[in-house]
Amino acid sequence: MIRVRPVARLAELRLLIWVAALSLVGYVAVVAAASGRFAWYEIAVPVAVLAVFGLLHVFLVSIGFRGDQLLMPLAVGLTGIGFVLVERLAPTLLLQQLTWLVIAAGAFCVTILIPRDLSVLARFKYTWALVGVLLLVSPLLPFVGREINGARIWVGITGLAQFEPWELVKIALVIFFAAYLEEYREMLSTPPRRFGPIPVPPVPYLLPIVAMWLVAMLVMVFEKDLGATLLFFGIFLAMLYLATGEPFYVAIGLVLLVGGGFVAYHAFAHVAARVDVWLAPFNSDLRFDQAYQLTQGLFSLGNAGLFGAGLGAGMPERIPVVWSDFVFDAFTEEVGFIGALALLAFYLVFVYRGMLIALRAPTTFLQLLAAGLSFIVAFQTLVIVGGNAKLIPLTGITLPFVAYGGSSLVTNFMLCALLLRVSDITARVRR
Amino acid sequence: MSQRTIAANIRRLTLTIAIAFLVTSVGVGYWSIVAASDLNADPFNPRLIAAVRDRPRGKIVDSSGRVLAESVRDGDAYRRKYSDRSLAQVLGYASFKYGASGVEGAYQESLIGQDPSDLLGQWKARYLGERTEPGSVVLGIDPKVQAAAVAALGGRRGAIVALDPKTGRILASVSLPNYDANALVDPAQQDAAWGQLNAASDKPLINRVAQGLYPPGSTMKIITAAAALESGFDPNQKIRVDDPYQADKSWGDYFVRSSSQAHGDFDMSLAFQRSENIYFAKVGLTIGAQKLGDMARKFGVGSAPALDLAVGKGQLSNGGTIDRPTLLADTSYGQGELLVSPLQMAMVAATVGNHGVQVQPHYVTEIRDSSGGVLRTVGGGAGDQIISAATAAKLTTYLVQAVEAPGAFAFGAKIAGVHVAGKTGTAENPAGSPHGWFVGFAPADDPQIAVAVIIENAGQGGVDAAPLGGAVMKAALGH
Numbered sequence: 017m018i019r020v021r022p023v024a025r026l027a028e029l030r031l032l033i034w035v036a037a038l039s040l041v042g043y044v045a046v047v048a049a050a051s052g053r054f055a056w057y058e059i060a061v062p063v064a065v066l067a068v069f070g071l072l073h074v075f076l077v078s079i080g081f082r083g084d085q086l087l088m089p090l091a092v093g094l095t096g097i098g099f100v101l102v103e104r105l106a107p108t109l110l111l112q113q114l115t116w117l118v119i120a121a122g123a124f125c126v127t128i129l130i131p132r133d134l135s136v137l138a139r140f141k142y143t144w145a146l147v148g149v150l151l152l153v154s155p156l157l158p159f160v161g162r163e164i165n166g167a168r169i170w171v172g173i174t175g176l177a178q179f180e181p182w183e184l185v186k187i188a189l190v191i192f193f194a195a196y197l198e199e200y201r202e203m204l205s206t207p208p209r210r211f212g213p214i215p216v217p218p219v220p221y222l223l224p225i226v227a228m229w230l231v232a233m234l235v236m237v238f239e240k241d242l243g244a245t246l247l248f249f250g251i252f253l254a255m256l257y258l259a260t261g262e263p264f265y266v267a268i269g270l271v272l273l274v275g276g277g278f279v280a281y282h283a284f285a286h287v288a289a290r291v292d293v294w295l296a297p298f299n300s301d302l303r304f305d306q307a308y309q310l311t312q313g314l315f316s317l318g319n320a321g322l323f324g325a326g327l328g329a330g331m332p333e334r335i336p337v338v339w340s341d342f343v344f345d346a347f348t349e350e351v352g353f354i355g356a357l358a359l360l361a362f363y364l365v366f367v368y369r370g371m372l373i374a375l376r377a378p379t380t381f382l383q384l385l386a387a388g389l390s391f392i393v394a395f396q397t398l399v400i401v402g403g404n405a406k407l408i409p410l411t412g413i414t415l416p417f418v419a420y421g422g423s424s425l426v427t428n429f430m431l432c433a434l435l436l437r438v439s440d441i442t443a444r445v446r447r
Numbered sequence: 448m449s450q451r452t453i454a455a456n457i458r459r460l461t462l463t464i465a466i467a468f469l470v471t472s473v474g475v476g477y478w479s480i481v482a483a484s485d486l487n488a489d490p491f492n493p494r495l496i497a498a499v500r501d502r503p504r505g506k507i508v509d510s511s512g513r514v515l516a517e518s519v520r521d522g523d524a525y526r527r528k529y530s531d532r533s534l535a536q537v538l539g540y541a542s543f544k545y546g547a548s549g550v551e552g553a554y555q556e557s558l559i560g561q562d563p564s565d566l567l568g569q570w571k572a573r574y575l576g577e578r579t580e581p582g583s584v585v586l587g588i589d590p591k592v593q594a595a596a597v598a599a600l601g602g603r604r605g606a607i608v609a610l611d612p613k614t615g616r617i618l619a620s621v622s623l624p625n626y627d628a629n630a631l632v633d634p635a636q637q638d639a640a641w642g643q644l645n646a647a648s649d650k651p652l653i654n655r656v657a658q659g660l661y662p663p664g665s666t667m668k669i670i671t672a673a674a675a676l677e678s679g680f681d682p683n684q685k686i687r688v689d690d691p692y693q694a695d696k697s698w699g700d701y702f703v704r705s706s707s708q709a710h711g712d713f714d715m716s717l718a719f720q721r722s723e724n725i726y727f728a729k730v731g732l733t734i735g736a737q738k739l740g741d742m743a744r745k746f747g748v749g750s751a752p753a754l755d756l757a758v759g760k761g762q763l764s765n766g767g768t769i770d771r772p773t774l775l776a777d778t779s780y781g782q783g784e785l786l787v788s789p790l791q792m793a794m795v796a797a798t799v800g801n802h803g804v805q806v807q808p809h810y811v812t813e814i815r816d817s818s819g820g821v822l823r824t825v826g827g828g829a830g831d832q833i834i835s836a837a838t839a840a841k842l843t844t845y846l847v848q849a850v851e852a853p854g855a856f857a858f859g860a861k862i863a864g865v866h867v868a869g870k871t872g873t874a875e876n877p878a879g880s881p882h883g884w885f886v887g888f889a890p891a892d893d894p895q896i897a898v899a900v901i902i903e904n905a906g907q908g909g910v911d912a913a914p915l916g917g918a919v920m921k922a923a924l925g926h
Contacts (some may be wrong), residue, residue, distance in 0.1 A: 254460060261456045303491060304545070311491065318486025319494055320479035331494050353479045357472055364468050371461045375454050387457050394464045398471055407474040 021080045025073065031089035032073055036066045039096025042327060046104045049328020061110060065099050068121050075125055076436075083440035084373060090366045091432045094417035095425070097347070097359065102420050104328060105346055106339040109420055116422035120429040127433035134437060138381045141195030148188035151181035152231070155239055182244050183414075183427035186392050187434070189251055194384035197259035201380075228252045229272045233280070240286050243411030246399060247392075249273055254391045258384055294409035309335060313342045313404055316349040324352030339420040341412065344404045360401070363416070367394040373439040378446075386438045389431050392416075490552030495559055496541050501525070505558040505581030507538055507550055509588040510812065516551070527551070527632045533597045534588065535625040536654035537756065537810055542631050545641055549654070550811065553756050554584045557814045557822075564814070564823045580817040587616035587812040587826075592896070595922030596621045599915040604903040605882075606655035606789045609919050612797035612888055612897045615806035615826050618923060622655035657752070658759040660786040661901055664872030665706075665722045665909065666886045667743075667781030669795055669842060672715060674742035675730050676838045682715035682845075692725040694732060694772060703728045703776055706856075706873075719845040720855040722871065722909070724780040731779025736769035739779060745833050746795050746805075748787055753807045755825060761786040782875060793899035796886040799846065800868065800894035803839035806830035843868050847891045850913075857885065859913030862921045866891035869916060871909025879904040885912035889920045896923040 043062040048054045069092045076088070095117070102113050137144070155161040232249040235241060253269040256262075280287040289306055292299075297307035297314065312335040319325055332338050332346030339346075348356040370390025377383045393416050400419075403410035414424040478486070486492060503518035503525050516538050518525040527541050539549020547555055556562055560579035561569045568579035596607040596619040609619040624647075630640035644652050653659060676682060688709045691702035706722050718726035731739050740763055744750065749763045764784040769775050777783035790808060798805040809826035816822050834842075846868035850857045860869045869887025876882060883905030888897040898916045905911040 258453060258456045258460060261452050261459075298489075298491075314478055314482075315486055315489065315492045315494065317475065317478035318483045318489075318492070321483055322480065331497060334493055348475065348479060353476055356475050356479070360468055360472055360475075364465065367464060368461065371457055374457050380453060383453050383457070387460065391460065391464070394467075398464075398467050401471050402474065405471065405474040405478055407471065 022077050023080045023082060025077055025081070025085050028073060028076075028085035028088055031086065032069065032092060035089050035093035035096055036069070038093060039066070039100060042097065042100035043103060045327040046100055049326070050104075061103070061114065062096075062099065064114060065096065065117060068117055069095075072121055072124060076128070079128075081128070081436070081440055082443040083436035083438075084369055086369050087366065087432055087436055087439075090362055090369070091417055091429070094359075094362055094366075098343075098418040098420070098425075100327070101343050101347060101418065102339060104350075105333060105343070106420060109339065113420060113422070113425070116425050119422070120426045123426050124429040124433045127430045128437060134382060134385070134434075134441060135379070137191050137385075138195040138198065141192050144188045144195070145192040148185045148192060149231075151185045151188065152235065154181050180421070180423040182241070182247075183423040186247065186251065187389070187427060187431060189248070190255070190385060190388035190392065193252065193255040194381050194388055197255060197384055198379075198381045201259040226272075229269070229276065232273075233276050237280070237284065241412060242287065242290060242409065243399065243413035246411060247395065247413060250395045250399075251388060251392060254395070255384060255388050258387050290409045290411075294406065297406065309337070309341065310406065310410060312336070313338075313345040314406060316342070316345040317405065320348045320350075320352050320356070322352050322354055324348070324350050324355055326350060340414060341400075341410070341419075342404055343415050343419045344401050347418075359418075360397070363393065363397045366390075370435050373435055373442065376442050376446075377438050378442055382438050382441065386435055389435055392431065393428075488555065489546075490539075490548055490555065491546035493543060493546065495555045495561075496543050496547060502578065503581070504541065505560070505817075506583040507558075507586065508583055509586050509590055509593070511590050513590055515586070515588075527628075529628040531593075532625055532627060533593065533621050534586075535628055536622050536652065536656075537586070537588075537620050538628065540628040540631045542637060542641075544637060545631065548652075549756060550584060550586070554811060554814070557582070557584055560817075562814050562822050565816075582814065582816040582819075582822065584811055585813040585815060586810055587611075587618060588620065588810070589618045589923065592619040592919060592923045593621070595619070596919050599900075599918040600902070603905075604649060605901045605905075606659055607898065607900050607915065607919060608656040608789050608793045609896055609898045609923060610793055610797060610808055612801040612894045613806065615797075615808045615828075615830075616812055617808055617810050618896060619919060620654075620656045620810070622653070622659070624649050624651045626651045654756065655789065655901070657754055657788055657790045658757060659788055659901070660759045660761050661789075661882055661884075661903075662782055662785050662874040662876060663787045663792060664781045664874035664882070664884050665724075666792050666795070666870050666872035666884045666899075667778070667785060667787075668719065668722070668727045669799060669846070669870055669886070670743050670746050670748070671727050671731055671739060671779045672719070672842055672845065673746075673799075673834050673838055674738050675715075675734050676841055677742065677834055678734050678738050680730065680734060682841065685712040685714055686718075686726055686729055687711075688713050688723060688725045688729075690725065692728065694776070698773055701773055703780070716845050716848050716852075719849040719870070720852045722849075722856050727780040728776035731775050732772065736775045739775065740769050742834075743778075746798065747791050748785070752788075752790055752794065754790065755809050755811055758790070759788050761788055761791060781872060789899040789901050792884070792886045793897050796868075796870075796888045796899065797894075797897035798833050799839050799842045800888035800891070800897055801830070801839075802836045803832055803834040804830040805833045843891055846870055846887065850887070856909060857887070857913045859910065860885060860887055860917035860920070862889060862917055862924070865889050865920075865924060867917065867920065868894075869913065871913050873908025874901075880906060881908045883908045883910070883912035885909060885916040887916050887920065889924060896920050 040062055044054055047058055102110050232245045235245050253266050256265050281291050293307040297310045303311050316332045327350045330349035332349050335342045367390050374383050374386035377386055396413050396416050400413045400415050402408040414421050416428050506514055507516040508514050515531050516529050519528045537549055539551040541547040541551040560581040571577045592609050600607050600621055604623055606622045610617045630636045690705035690708045693702050703725050705725050713723050713726045743763050751758045751760045769778055774783050807828050811825045813824050814822045847866050849855050850860050850867045850869045857869045857871045860867050867889040868891040872884030874882040883902040885900040888894040898919050900912045900915045902912050
């Protein structure tokens, strides 16, 4: 049980002040660049955002929380940058995003409070798997499923909010995999036979890999979402590796993924289009059509240079749907390569802290859980930044904490809360 | 024990992630630092156009100072106004939506007051937001020659280009069909105009002078002759011509046909006058694929001319080499799988006229600042000796005879009182009747102008094109 005795979190407080100052300066710069002036009342939105984070800090202090003190400031810094970018790129969505932030903060507190002993999660692993699968197929259901921008990954009620269930699926999947692999890892990592370096576990243990691959391919085909496919399979392979330490499984998985992708390229127009755009975005047939978004994104990067055009002084608004798909390029255009490196460093430190929490966690389940959740943040960042910079084909994955989007904000704060809970449990066990 | 291995796996995964972040950072650095100047100068990047939306862009003028493109006020923004449709593809357009092309695209920075030679102006524009007032971009186009070229081509599909053989300055450039660029910069019409121009089967947006690719037909014989002369072939040697010709039975039902169903002995001079295919096919077979291919490549066949606007490369053959005797025979008289642009053929004529020295062609001659001072000049490099002066002199003699001798095919290019050197060509093509070519230069001993003319699907081929070349050269020489 968590004893209710307040504990000072001074490192967290100090860091929060720094990232709050960073977001405030950014916000003022963006507003001033757009209108040429800054009125005092315009500071209301960033102050409200920061107040929410202040309350979260007070909440953690008041319940005597003993978890990591770096994760929250990092998440707040990224979210603050996200709000600066929403104001810069889509100011009409600002209040909506603020509403989502309040919901996200609520989800954060609930996650911190309810699963007091996280092993509860492990016990109901098949429930989580079921929830995950249901959420996964929910966009395909009639009445609630929605197809937006060519991807059928939304549920919603017309006129009311819509939600990307995928975001929540990620967490359910990591919980399930962590629990499942904790139970079966011995059998998977010590196969009875080996052909040279190649481990051959009994066929029943290979089945989950094939099943996961099939589900990933189904998502690609029916929900037309390359990002979800990649993320789904990526999480699975990473956690399989974490549990077994067997690079051969990863190799099989990658071969299956590339093979599936190759077949899909030839069989499905929406997959082929993404790949063609990636290979030759400046092709004269594509650049005003399907590749328009990517070429405009690259022009944004090209305008960045070392120090950027300055907040509010670039032209990232030329990129279609920039506030959700291309925030990274928009950010880079205005704060430069240096700023982009700083942003990537925020993510890398977040992931590093998350992995550190995993290393110290007292049980295998908690280790796998924390490492899997940290991996999500790393993988999403790499996939979308890679897509924005034409290193890999573009997918609809969101940049964690920064990109506009309610589902993603709520999920990321829950993810952050779960990591904090693991570190809190560790601190109490090692006390 | 089991937890220790998981810890090792976590460490390895974290290391992999860190490496992936490093690679990603390098990728971002590539686009934002290394590729930045290419991206910023890309004609489809809207930034440079947008940067001066509320200010006028610089003017584009021809060599006489006539204004070809300028900015006019339209509400609270500026819009470009283009006043010479015959230069549509050369001037291009500067559209906020569709980017820029032609001189508007290639000299974009100069036109917004950020010429690359003006480092202080560039620095001010980037970091202080202060823009130098733009100057003007001066084309080498001579209005007199341009008007003659427009009149000569009439309304026919094709292209005419004229340039100064000694400097590479382009004096006239016409490509038909063309378009009204004013529609592309008018917000009310731009979408319809853009859609229509891109869908048009006769491709009006293409600058046929530099981007149009055609089989060269008999104009190629200049290159074949140059290869022969440079390799010691005796031009006075009589070669027997009997129409139709095949080297041996291995050619099957394939024959080279004479342009005049000839039976008789030809030397190089007579072969040029009558444009004798069988003579040049035999010459090509004698010197071999290697020498012919090398010479064609030296003249620029299959490579992009270093023009200041977009160019087509063309090709020596589909595979890049001449790999069989029938292809060697065909290539020698200008058919086979050859593709060249009118500009490339004008440069062939110019190089022969300029005593074997090939200079770089260029549309723009100068960039001026807002007060009219010259910021920098364009073009004017030394040039490369492609063939010896002696070979060039011999070729010139043959090309003069190809125009002036009795019964010569290129008689239509004659100008009273001036020796004209020239060669017609008739390019067989799968789409309709043959294209008509003429390339030439004048005066033959000290050329002021070299031209290339192509008329797409001309009724009689080269014979139709020669008078057009004559008319353009005459205008340039002031006759």
